Amino acid sequence: MEKSYAEIISAIGEDLTRDGLQDTPKRAAKAFQFLTSGYQRKVDDVVNGALFESDCNEMVVVSDIELYSMCEHHLLPFIGRAHVAYIPNGKVLGLSKVARIVDLYARRLQIQEGLTTQIANTMMEVTGAEGVGVIIEAKHMCMMMRGVEKQNSVMRTSAMLGVFKDNHATRKEFLALVGK
Ligand SMILES: Nc1nc2c(ncn2[C@@H]2O[C@H](COP(=O)(O)OP(=O)(O)OP(=O)(O)O)[C@@H](O)[C@H]2O)c(=O)[nH]1
């Protein structure tokens, strides 16, 4: 990856030997490795068994989980928030693990729709919940810094599974709790 970054920097006409750029291929490779570190992780490791028996059967909502992902079309960031909810069915998930599941998929090359669905499916598989709802709102640098150059548009995507899909009142409660 370092070699590739060195080639890219040369290709834009920069001088790789100048002081500020000497270590840049190495730094950039390390940064990109981190931004895509979700490929190195597995759901089981992330969840780490943090599932707890509970008779709670009311909606659990974790809102405003900040996310940084990379658009798979331009390799530019998209940045925003995820709101994740589920209705437990005998087990609740450790709170931090919800955010860890978001990061597991955000730190990959993504489109927002796919990211939303992957988080929802994994929440459903891991918790065996009666239903899961995920909403992501994000701004895409590929639409802001380049291309169509729109600074204020926000993309909102959702994935509703189980009772969140079938039951209008449940979906409405979720939207109200996250202020949408
Ligand atoms: N649906 C969806 N589209 C995305 C996402 N991220 C980026 N895109 C879009 O992917 C599309 C790629 O279109 P192309 O025409 O192949 O690429 P381009 O010439 O760089 O397009 P422009 O961005 O319009 O300049 C663009 O419309 C992007 O806005 C995403 O998360 N979801």
Ligand SMILES: [Zn+2]
């Ligand atoms: Zn893009």
